[in-house]
Amino acid sequence: MGKNIKHFVRDSWLTASYYTGLSHLYQALAGRKRGIISYHNVLPVSALPAFDTYNVDVTAAIFDKQLHFLKKHFLVQPIQELENPNAKGIFITFDDGMRNNSEVLAPILAKHDISALFAICPAMIDRDLPYIWRDHLFVLLHQAISQDVWLPLNDYQTPFLVPETPAGINALTRQLKQHVYQHQLADIYGLVREICQKNGWAYEVPSPDGLRYDFMTWPQIRALVAKGHRVASHTQTHRVLRFLGQEEKKMELEVSKQRLETELKQEVSLFVYPYGSRAEIDQATVQAVQEAGYRMALMNVQQPSLSPVMLSQPRFAFPPMADSAHLHAIVSGYKFLFR
Numbered sequence: 034m035g036k037n038i039k040h041f042v043r044d045s046w047l048t049a050s051y052y053t054g055l056s057h058l059y060q061a062l063a064g065r066k067r068g069i070i071s072y073h074n075v076l077p078v079s080a081l082p083a084f085d086t087y088n089v090d091v092t093a094a095i096f097d098k099q100l101h102f103l104k105k106h107f108l109v110q111p112i113q114e115l116e117n118p119n120a121k122g123i124f125i126t127f128d129d130g131m132r133n134n135s136e137v138l139a140p141i142l143a144k145h146d147i148s149a150l151f152a153i154c155p156a157m158i159d160r161d162l163p164y165i166w167r168d169h170l171f172v173l174l175h176q177a178i179s180q181d182v183w184l185p186l187n188d189y190q191t192p193f194l195v196p197e198t199p200a201g202i203n204a205l206t207r208q209l210k211q212h213v214y215q216h217q218l219a220d221i222y223g224l225v226r227e228i229c230q231k232n233g234w235a236y237e238v239p240s241p242d243g244l245r246y247d248f249m250t251w252p253q254i255r256a257l258v259a260k261g262h263r264v265a266s267h268t269q270t271h272r273v274l275r276f277l278g279q280e281e282k283k284m285e286l287e288v289s290k291q292r293l294e295t296e297l298k299q300e301v302s303l304f305v306y307p308y309g310s311r312a313e314i315d316q317a318t319v320q321a322v323q324e325a326g327y328r329m330a331l332m333n334v335q336q337p338s339l340s341p342v343m344l345s346q347p348r349f350a351f352p353p354m355a356d357s358a359h360l361h362a363i364v365s366g367y368k369f370l371f372r
């Protein structure tokens with residue numbers, strides 16, 4: 034097993050869904066079941082950037098090979114069949130709606146004649162917020178390399194030196210994420226503003242990579258729909274639903290649905306939970322998704338553990354790895370890999 038994969042398995046936010054995904058894929062292979070794959074960013078680079086803090090990126094070349102692999106060994110279903118319980122095989126989904134979705138990965142999907150689901154946060158497309166909060170924190174720290182910065186980790190008591198190394202910046206970004214989860218922060222974007230204010234930084238900072246950090250436009254999203262892809266709500270602002278009160282949950286779910294329906298001129302009945310694990314989703318969240326009128330909702334878990342099952346559908350993620358021999362080794366021998 035390569036060092037990169039070990040690193041991925043150890044450090045990923047998606048570790049759980051990775052383990053899960055492999056066992057799911059194995060079952061799918063053995064029993065011709067359904068499997069929903071979760072992707073985020075597909076980047077036109079030969080190697081992943083050093084700052085893939087959340088392990089949500091894959092290179093275009095590797096993505097292309099993964100699609101080859103999936104098509105060879107599974108039935109990759111058209112996304113229109115997602116709600117059909119009799120449609121066995123693989124469905125493909127992309128979260129967050131970054132520009133690479135339209136400009137890099139959609140042409141690769143077209144080449145393979147695959148349709149997919151895109152999970153979109155309308156507030157990002159409307160440019161109400163410049164970045165998803167975790168990317169925003171990364172971009173801010175990235176611009177402050179080797180500087181002392183004031184952070185909420187110790188209540189702004191003493192400054193932190195932003196490390197020069199990618200690993201160091203990643204570690205600091207992860208500590209901030211832990212802070213958000215420990216304090217169950219509803220107002221994550223308020224925290225980003227507070228950090229900017231304490232350090233005298235501008236809130237809006239240029240993105241180090243537009244394909245990776247910036248969002249698609251409405252015309253780009255409409256073009257995806259015109260090509261047969263589908264769109265799900267991914268909330269308005271990508272906050273942690275579990276940390277929000279009832280009214281805010283309702284806003285995230287209902288306003289995003291209405292906004293998408295207005296822009297796309299069609300009903301949006303699919304929802305993708307941000308983050309997608311039980312740490313971010315409780316039964317009250319699923320209830321709110323139901324009340325907002327969604328008919329199917331996707332998590333990043335192995336088995337539905339909330340009800341109704343249609344609103345807690347499992348998904349898994351692939352590691353950013355390449356050749357089919359490797360993927361075969363994972364699928365057929367995944368237990369071996371994790372000793």
Ligand SMILES: [Zn+2]
Nearest residue numbers: 128129307308
């Ligand atoms: Zn997301």
